Amino acid sequence: MENSVINLIIVIKNGYLARKETVVVSFSCFKEAIAKKLVDLKFIKNYKIDCNKIKKIIINLSYEKGEPVFSDVKIYSTPGRRDYVSYRDLKPVLSGYGHSILSTSLGILTGKEAKSKKVGGELLFSIW
Numbered sequence: 524m525e526n527s528v529i530n531l532i533i534v535i536k537n538g539y540l541a542r543k544e545t546v547v548v549s550f551s552c553f554k555e556a557i558a559k560k561l562v563d564l565k566f567i568k569n570y571k572i573d574c575n576k577i578k579k580i581i582i583n584l585s586y587e588k589g590e591p592v593f594s595d596v597k598i599y600s601t602p603g604r605r606d607y608v609s610y611r612d613l614k615p616v617l618s619g620y621g622h623s624i625l626s627t628s629l630g631i632l633t634g635k636e637a638k639s640k641k642v643g644g645e646l647l648f649s650i651w
Contacts, residue, residue, distance in 0.1 A: 526601060526602050527549075527551050527553055527554050528553070528554075528557065528598075528600070528647050528648065529598055529601065530548065530549075531548050531554045531557060531558070532596050532598065532648055532650075534546050534548050535561075535566075535567065535582060535584070535593065536593065536595075536596055538582075538584055539584055539591035539593050540591075542591075543584060544583065544584060545581055545582060545583050545584065546581075546582050546584065547573075547579050547580070547581050547582070548579065548580050548582065549577070549578070549579060549580075550572060550577075550578035550579055550580050553626075554580055555570075555572070555580060556630060556631045557624065557631055557647075558570045558580060558582060559631075560624060560631045560632075560633070561650075564622055564633070564650075565585065565592065566585070566592055566593050566650060567582050567583065567584055567585055567593075568583040568584065568585040569582075569583050570582045570583065593650065594651050595650075595651060596648050596649065596650050596651075597648060597649045598647070598648045599646045599647065599648060599649070600645050600646060600647050600648075605645055606645065606646045607643065607644065607645055607646070608625070608643055608644070608645075608646045609643040610637050610638050610640075610641050610642055610643045611643075612643075613625075613634045613637060613638055613643075614634075615634070616634070616649045616650075616651055617651045620651055621649055621650055621651030622634060622635075622649065622650055622651070623637075623646060623648075623649045624646075624647045624648055624649070624650065625637050625643075625644040625645060625646055625647060626644050626645045626647055627642045627643065627644030627645075628642060628644065629642055632644070
């Protein structure tokens with residue numbers, strides 16, 4: 524069984540490590556929502572949906588002075604173990620330099636957004 528979140532994040536991380544300009548992943552609405560949040564957080568430049576025979580998401584990676592803007596990621600929820608948190612239990616990532624990404628009833632939110640809206644959910648991953 525494939526976990527789309529893990530697949531998306533690892534493909535992006537490996538693309539940065541290989542210094543690629545773009546990476547391609549299979550399409551799902553959930554992956555698109557995460558890609559949109561990563562664009563808002565400036566971890567990727569942009570993305571577009573390719574609708575040829577099989578739908579794909581083409582992600583353009585962002586570099587700052589030749590260095591990737593994405594350092595590392597910690598994945599919390601896996602298919603065998605889901606990690607749910609209350610907004611009260613959310614902690615800053617790397618003293619505020621990173622972001623936690625959650626799947627909530629209001630959609631994909633960062634830790635700060637979830638705290639301000641007082642909503643908890645499934646903690647997907649932390650990125651910095």
